[in-house]
Amino acid sequence: MDDSRRKKWVAWAAALAIFVVLMLVTPAIPQDEDYHDFADQRTLFLGIPNTLNVISNIPFFFVGLTGLILCHYKDFFRLSSQGELWSWTLFFVGVTAVSFGSSYYHLYPNDATLVWDRLPMTIAFTSVMAIFIIERVDDRAGTKSLAPLVIAGALSIMYWRQVCPIFKLSFP
Template sequence: MQTTFRIDGLTGSERPVKRWIKHAPTIITVGIIAAFAAHGRIAQPASYNDFADHSAIFGIPHAADVLSNAGFALVAIWGWLALRPHRNSDRLRAGWPGYRLFLIGLFLTAFGSAFFHLAPGNGRLTWDMLPIALAGAGLLVGVRGDTQPRSKTNIEAIVLGLFAVGSVAWWAATDRLGAGDLRPYLLLQVLPLILIPLWQSVYRAPRADRIAFAAAMALYVAAKVAEVLDHEIADTLGFVSGHTLKHLLATGATAAIVWGLTRRFSDSGGRAYGSGL
């Protein structure tokens, strides 16, 4: 008969599994990078800049696609005003360098995306992609800091921020050569969808955090679907295009994240990581 013993609340037979699970994020990240490398160049679709929205308001072309970016700035301002005063608290300190980058990227997204949609084209697309990449990098660092407080998140925010800039610069440089490659940029969009729920599961994030991020990711996936179905949604609904809807859904996703973070400082929120409650 096998004998088990308990260490830190785990039986001896469970502990090796726990150790393996903690390495899963690294293994998955390496696997994704390898898959991207093996796949080869991923190009921007030739028809990407052909958006369905042709509305005009007060002389603003593509007005719905342009003005629907305002929500990103509003959410970023809300997050900054609500969270910055708590940046040195135990519930935010470790993740703040990442969330700060996320909020800055989110605020800049409102202007970069609006600028792009005024006259869609690859020449302006860089200014849309760059703040989105920064926001994705910041989100990764923020959640990593929450779940693994010993992480050097200030350094990680700088490193991933530079990677975000480099990913967009890589696309811009390869696009000028007629062989645009989105792989580094897409990596920053794929990794949060996989690593964030995994980190939160492994390190037993508070239920409120898991709910907020799960809602955000569901809305983000819906936003990407709406983006792909831009013309189909416009033809079906008539009053809104898929890309405009994408902006609104993505705004909802970022609002869910900020809501989850601000809830830590409400009277009823804010249980510690590892509690699983």
């Protein structure tokens, strides 16, 4: 293994070790119950509680779906690599999933359903990080970082849920 590759492996191992140590030594931050006290708590349409909070997530579905279609439509975005295509695809999957996860959370706002609000956002955010690396640093490094970033983001949400018992997944 050449020196350059060894340095990259050491950097990845160090980043992973730092991530794990931080996850273990950082105390969980419980969510303030007032967080779920929305400004609009009316039931305006079809008996949907918090109606405006729920339906405000509909645009995420259409933006995400449009982005997914355009990513794969005759090179609309003129993406430079397969890694960039995968990263944008995963970003738009995350945006589309936000419409469902956030709607579910706003239907039943509590600490347990908050996980479903934050998980799709985390997928979208971590995909954007990979896109930044692809476009600004190195295509290959960004492509290789996509899966670890998304997995680390999802694990952070699951860790948060497991460490704080109030964040257990629930389906009312």
